[in-house]
Amino acid sequence: MPNYNNLLVEETDGILYVTINRPKALNALNQETMGELEALFGSDYASRKDLKGVLITGAGDRAFVAGADIKEFLGVAAAGSGKEMATRGQDVFFLIERFHAPVIALVNGFALGGGCELAMACHMRVATEQARFGQPEVNLGIIPGYGGTQRLNQLIGKGKAIELTLTGNMLDAAEAHRIGLVNYTLPAAEARAKAIELLQTIGTKGPVAVAESIKAINAYYASSDFEEEAAAFGRASGTKDFAEGAAAFVEKRKADFKGE
Structure with missing residues (x-):
């Protein structure tokens, strides 16, 4: 099994359990973590046709992924390479969205910015009751760049997607379920069991049919x-x-935007 610095990976009965393991940073997606996700879905397990599925969650009890690494963002802005960073992030999340086996996000806390985008790139989302979702990039004077403006539309519709993107407001788990952002919202122990149950059920179906679907x-x-x-x-x-x-x-502190 490949070694990663920021991902914990285990396999049991054909299900891959992936934990983003940066709890002190609320599992924020820095470029090293993005590279490890790219390797996992793009090469390390891309040819494993025997996989029943993948479950992604975050370490600790506070966050799934609380966003991207803002300090890295500052460096990107200074270098003028924002578009390249966004394109690279989109490409990584495409690997997840297009993975041949089902990928479920078990959202166990904050899923904000890049974390919400990661959850939306997964095929399904199961949330614990303490989960919180949002695309708060406007609070930083930026926009979602890892697919958020596209997948949020797909999942909840244009009107609500515009509201959430422009206000930066957070949704609790119950509201996220009501509007279709997540498939299930359950207590923590039940949420994990439900995600595993879904993957086990799909694992009994024809693998080619699942991949082609x-x-x-x-x-x-x-x-x-x-x-x-x-x-x-x-x-x-x-x-x-x-x-x-x-x-x-x-x-x-509160930002003082000038429209420049």
């Missing part, structure tokens, strides 16, 4: 404009507003 359903959304999202992320990441928003986040 994933391809066919994804094909419906093939015209979504992820490229425009990456370009818009790049433009926003080069603004003074983003530099101010990110600095305010790090310094734990």
Whole structure:
């Protein structure tokens, strides 16, 4: 089994259990973690046709993934490479969305920004009652860049997606379930059991049929404009507003945006 620095990976009865293991950083997605997800889904397990599925969760009891690494974002903005960062993140999450076996996000706390985008890239989402969801990038003067503007539309519809993206408001688990962002919301112990049950049930079906179903359903959304999202992320990441928003986040103060 491959070794990772930020992922804990175990396999039991054909199910791969992946834990994003940066609890002190609320499991924030830095570039090293993105690289490990890329390796896991893109090469390390991509040829494992015997897998029944994958369950992704976050270490600890506070966060699934609380977002991306903001300090890394500041470096990206300074280098003027926001579009490239967004495109790379999208490509990693495409590997998850297009994985041949079902991938379930077990959301056990905050799923914000890149964490919400990661959960949405998975085929299904099972949430614990303490889970919280949101795309708060506007609070930093930036936009979702890892597929959030596209997949949020797909899952909950345009009107609600615009509301959540522009306000940056968080949803609790019950509301996320009500609007279709998650498949199930349950107490913590029951949520994990439900996710495993789903993967075990799918694991009894024809593997080729499962893989082809994933391809066919994804094909419906093939015209979504992820490229425009990456370009818009790049433009926003080069603004003074983003530099101010990110600095305010790090310094734990309210941002003073100028529209520049």
